[in-house]
Amino acid sequence: MDLKGKNVFVTGGVQGIGQAIAYNLTKAGANVFLNYIGNVNTEEVLATHKDNEGKCFISQGDVTNTDDCARNVEEAIEKLGSLDALVNNAGITKDNLFMRMTQAEWDQVLSVNLTGVYNMTKQAIRYFVKAKKGSIVNIGSIVGSSGNPGQVNYSSTKAALIGFSKSLAQELGSRNIRCNVVAPGFIRTAMTDKLNEEQKKALLSKIPMRRMGEAEDIANSVMFLISDVSQYISGTVLHVNGAMY
Numbered sequence: 263m264d265l266k267g268k269n270v271f272v273t274g275g276v277q278g279i280g281q282a283i284a285y286n287l288t289k290a291g292a293n294v295f296l297n298y299i300g301n302v303n304t305e306e307v308l309a310t311h312k313d314n315e316g317k318c319f320i321s322q323g324d325v326t327n328t329d330d331c332a333r334n335v336e337e338a339i340e341k342l343g344s345l346d347a348l349v350n351n352a353g354i355t356k357d358n359l360f361m362r363m364t365q366a367e368w369d370q371v372l373s374v375n376l377t378g379v380y381n382m383t384k385q386a387i388r389y390f391v392k393a394k395k396g397s398i399v400n401i402g403s404i405v406g407s408s409g410n411p412g413q414v415n416y417s418s419t420k421a422a423l424i425g426f427s428k429s430l431a432q433e434l435g436s437r438n439i440r441c442n443v444v445a446p447g448f449i450r451t452a453m454t455d456k457l458n459e460e461q462k463k464a465l466l467s468k469i470p471m472r473r474m475g476e477a478e479d480i481a482n483s484v485m486f487l488i489s490d491v492s493q494y495i496s497g498t499v500l501h502v503n504g505a506m507y
């Protein structure tokens with residue numbers, strides 16, 4: 263896919279699915295700006311993009327912090343010159359059965375997975391409105407539609423992203439701004455590495471395609487929704503889950 267000249271912000275774009283999205287974007291000629299929260303060797307991240315056509319920029323920033331979001335988006339505009347797309351990828355899990363779930367586990371997951379998307383979108387949207395174009399891709403999850411025991415907090419946030427995206431798509435359609443959800447099934451990343459062998463076996467038996475997805479499967483779907491090929495697609499949920507849901 264040719265995405266030459268597209269400028270894209272990817273939250274949490276330094277590992278797992280976000281890293282695959284960012285890498286495939288620069289490979290396709292797009293320029294990316296990434297943020298992250300933890301201890302990241304930024305030189306190492308930049309090195310992975312160095313042979314690709316698109317440029318990569320990176321800055322620390324917490325999506326739950328409105329000042330960080332404002333600063334990150336300003337930095338992105340400064341480095342990239344403009345912004346064509348925002349990929350709200352950053353997300354966390356704090357799994358627990360509901361009866362045992364703590365207020366902190368509930369609050370933290372809502373704060374990153376839902377308020378984080380609100381914070382970043384609020385900043386980016388100002389530029390999209392001015393430019394009269396933009397594509398927002400929110401990374402949801404299969405469990406936002408199917409539910410999952412032990413993930414009442416997480417699946418609530420991913421379900422909320424569907425309402426968020428459909429409503430925003432309707433509000434901003436007349437301004438040529440699109441908003442969609444990519445809902446991954448179970449993808450091989452640090453997040454799913456936490457599952458024990460028994461859990462992984464049980465999971466595989468429920469996936470008709472009999473394998474977990476790869477981060478690249480999600481990256482390809484995100485690139486499609488950023489590209490002009492999908493210019494009439496907005497307010498939709500693209501499920502990428504090996505026929506599991």
Ligand code: NAP
Nearest residue numbers: 274278279298299300324325352353403446448449451453
């Ligand atoms: P991951 O490997 O744990 O990566 C999550 C990324 O989010 C990391 O780069 C992390 O930054 C960043 N992040 C977390 N909290 C943040 C914050 N407050 N501010 C900024 N960045 C923050 O997870 P993943 O599996 O790639 O998941 C990526 C997205 O896909 C998430 O939204 C997740 O819910 C969704 N998803 C994943 C799966 C799956 O099977 N893996 C399935 C469905 C949906 P640091 O690197 O600095 O820690």
